[in-house]
Amino acid sequence: MRAAGVLLTDLLYAAGRRLDVYLPASKGLKSPVLVFVYGGGWISGDKRMYALWGQQFSDLGYTVVVPNYTLFPAGDVGMMLADLFNCLLWIQRNIPTYGGDPVSNPGEGDVKMKQMC
16 A cells, blocks of 8 residues: 655635645655546536545546636636736746646656646
8 A cells, every 4th residue: 555645725825725745655756736627517616525536546646636626607708818827827837836736747757737628
């Protein structure tokens, strides 16, 4: 059985917007970063619903970031994109503090972002 990673919850990345970070248990080299943007047709969802996803990928050695973002009807697509842009800025500025490498990923060289609609 692998050692469990660390979960950092409700970190503020923009005004009123929070994210969770799942850190791998292994220490040493900086880990690649995965960003998971949940779906729900942009009208439903919450970062907490994807805890298992975050844990599973952190167990594989990734630093996983799962942000909450503005949903419809509280906001429009422009606000959603602004939230995700601010999340990526937060990652660039802060994820090295937690052991993540925002620019180095196997085969790609950038932060991986995945959205499930």
